Amino acid sequence: MGLNPILLVFIIFTISIVYVTLSTVRMILMMKGYRYLAAALSVLEVIINILGLGLVLENISQIQNLISYAAGFGAGIIVGSVIEDKLTLGYVTASVVSPENSDKLSKQLREKGYGVTDWETNGHEGKRRSLQILTPKKHELKLYQTIKELEPQAFVVANDSKTIHGGFWIRTIKRGRLFNS
Template sequence: MLFELIFIFLARVLDVSLGTVRMILVIRGDRIPAAIIGFFEILIYTVALGLVIGSLNEPLKLLVFCSGFALGILLGSILEEKIALGYRGVQVTIDSEHGHIVEELREEGFPVTCWEASGKAGSKLVLNIFLKRNMAVAVADKIYEKDPDAFVVFMEPKHFQGGYIKKK
């Protein structure tokens, strides 16, 4: 009985975690890897469900099944955040007096396109940066170190073509 409960719990954690990653791949348009993950996700789910459906008179199994689902959501989102698949667009608005940030980022190899803009509080620069997703927070942190009042927006591009992207 204990082995069965542990199996149900771990199976749910695994299948829901896989489901989280699969959904992100689908949204990004990566259909083949998503389909492969989906195959294993539903296989694991079906086995775990079979162990619970046949034992609905044992509420502990249902509780373990649901607990595995909840933890799977949490772990799946953490896993997705850690592997940080794909790319991210970062749009930054800074005061013009902080224009040195543009050159500093370029010297570090980041692709920065910028243009002048006017805001409520005066002259601004808008920076457009496109990079690997796992680098986006680090770039934003560098910008905030130099201009704590910077306005930073992260965007998830689904498709792009051309341009320059920093690889590492």
């Protein structure tokens, strides 16, 4: 190909990072229901991957190119995971079981802007309070920290929420008023 060997190693490394990062973003988009955007991104992803592999295979006798591609793949996983943390698309539903059968935790969370549905439940050791809390994924860690501060003994399980419809809280989010007070 005639490229400077050091430049070629750098190009292969960069292409590999971009390919793996795009792959990670594509998977996130698919999981969140953005099928068409994910499909469009996959076209770009394949083109970039073929370019990178082509450079490696064209210069297969130079081991540094193969190592560069593999190292770029590993670095791409790290970059992709950082981007995944930054994208934080969607919502999380947290199910919380409070050891106290009181609406104190529910009220405190509502005052902080969270949408909370609560009800009395029965646990192994008697009456408890169950809460269901919906929050944007970008506020997930803040929610966990808040629960831990307010009710350290609470049991928390969280899941990504794919479909949401209705409720006063969704209108609050759409108007941009969550956590702004």
